[in-house]
Amino acid sequence: MSEAEFPHDDEAISLTGKLATFTDLWSPKIVSRFNGLDVMVVKCKGAFNWHAHPDTDDFFFVLRGTLRIELRDRMVEVGPNQLFVVPKGVEHRTVADEEVHLLLIEPAGTPNTGDVRTATTKVAI
């Protein structure tokens, strides 16, 4: 969807409300857009594949649960109301032992696997 086609917010966007509308995992849903960035919510459980985004930092904000972000040299735990930015080009994978709900912000059209296209690659819809 091009920037021109994406409507401005008519009213406040409830992340809790949007999260209640779907159950699929690792499938980001766009809730708003600003400055050419997609604002998305996603539900995760289990481990994602290792990947890096060559052209963009990766913004994670945890709404519910605890996300473990594994980097090649260390691991970062991100709990509710916490955020973490993975710098562009840095390999990482995300692991959620229990279901985690996240707010993600990325340039429109960024595949969530970065430069590695796999069966789990999804572009937010």
Added chain:
Amino acid sequence: MSEAEFPHDDEAISLTGKLATFTDLWSPKIVSRFNGLDVMVVKCKGAFNWHAHPDTDDFFFVLRGTLRIELRDRMVEVGPNQLFVVPKGVEHRTVADEEVHLLLIEPAGTPNTGDVRTATTKVAI
């Protein structure tokens, strides 16, 4: 602070923890940065002045309380876990009857009054 000087996150950033470190109002504090954008938290109470940002959309995410965003033709109430994007160039003012805590994301160096420099103009530090 230039993008090069801003350190990457070493660990998860607790917004609640950052908010506990200050009491001043309408004075955004940078907690992280990604893709040249400042990620900030701010405490607000009362009414801010009318303004517009000519070059950037304005992203508001409410962590605590209820923010009223007044536009020239309508009003939007934004509660906890809700977000709203004011499109660039659109005049608005924010009003908080009780103290509100927000997550803001803006291009680095954006004055919070947009194009109107007043006594309340603050650039996040």
